Amino acid sequence: DVQLLESGGGLVHPGGSLRLSCAASGFTFNTYAMSWVRQAPGKGLEWVSTISGGGSSTYCADSVKGRFTISRDNSKNTLYLQLNSLRAEDTAVYYCAKQVTSGNAYYHFDCWGQGTLVTVSS
Amino acid sequence: EIVMTQSPATLSVSPGERATLSCRASQSISTHLAWYQQKPGQAPRLLIYGASTRATGVPARFSGSGSGTEFTLTISSLQSDDFAVYYCQQYNAWPLTFGQGTKMEIK
Numbered sequence: 001d002v003q004l005l006e007s008g009g010g011l012v013h014p015g016g017s018l019r020l021s022c023a024a025s026g027f028t029f030n031t032y033a034m035s036w037v038r039q040a041p042g043k044g045l046e047w048v049s050t051i052s053g054g055g056s057s058t059y060c061a062d063s064v065k066g067r068f069t070i071s072r073d074n075s076k077n078t079l080y081l082q083l084n085s086l087r088a089e090d091t092a093v094y095y096c097a098k099q100v101t102s103g104n105a106y107y108h109f110d111c112w113g114q115g116t117l118v119t120v121s122s
Numbered sequence: 123e124i125v126m127t128q129s130p131a132t133l134s135v136s137p138g139e140r141a142t143l144s145c146r147a148s149q150s151i152s153t154h155l156a157w158y159q160q161k162p163g164q165a166p167r168l169l170i171y172g173a174s175t176r177a178t179g180v181p182a183r184f185s186g187s188g189s190g191t192e193f194t195l196t197i198s199s200l201q202s203d204d205f206a207v208y209y210c211q212q213y214n215a216w217p218l219t220f221g222q223g224t225k226m227e228i229k
Contacts, residue, residue, distance in 0.1 A: 035218075037166075045158075045166065045209055047218040061217050095165055107213050108156035110177065112165040 002026040002111045004096050009116030016086050022079040022096030022113055030074040033099040033106055036081045038092035050099060050106060086120045093117050124148050124212050128221035134229040135200050143224045145193040145210035154214035157186055157195045161206045
């Protein structure tokens with residue numbers, strides 16, 4: 001069974017930093033792109049960032065560009081999201097998601113973790 | 123950015139009835155569209171990809187259709203387990219974008 005387990009969320013002050021992790025199991029991690037998707041309280045889903053299976057290509061939403069960095073360690077089957085310069089509007093549940101790809105084409109998210117809550121508040 | 127617009131925002135339906143949810147893209151996305159179901163306190167779950175292909179384990183009462191800019195998710199006979207929020211998502215171009223969701227309520 002595919003499993004994705006996020007960790008690292010918590011309460012942080014505006015301007016602070018956090019690193020989220022997503023431990024993956026049940027599939028060949030380095031052959032799949034991985035993404036982060038967030039959901040503010042009571043709101044809809046917002047794509048944040050994607051990284052290719054090998055880690056050489058990354059994509060990022062404009063709302064987090066220059067502040068958030070996606071990375072992965074394929075030897076540890078783990079995905080990361082470094083969150084810097086956090087703002088109140090970054091408060092959300094952050095989900096990691098396994099993304100189907102074919103060559104250079106990126107498709108849907110076929111498996112999601114349970115999420116980790118990041119709260120940015122003074 | 124491709125804007126995804128879902129309608130209606132809320133749909134009140136009785137169990138056993140048919141439900142039709144709509145999703146419109148601001149420009150053509152071919153069939154690069156997925157539908158997800160989300161229940162309170164849970165992660166989203168993939169229902170449909172490629173606009174019309176059911177994901178593994180998804181009941182046959184869920185069907186998707188459409189191409190270009192207009193898409194539909196149909197639930198043929200609603201069961202109590204289907205009352206949730208449904209999101210469409212395009213993966214035709216970066217940034218990936220979601221619709222704002224349709225909340226399915228019990229009538």
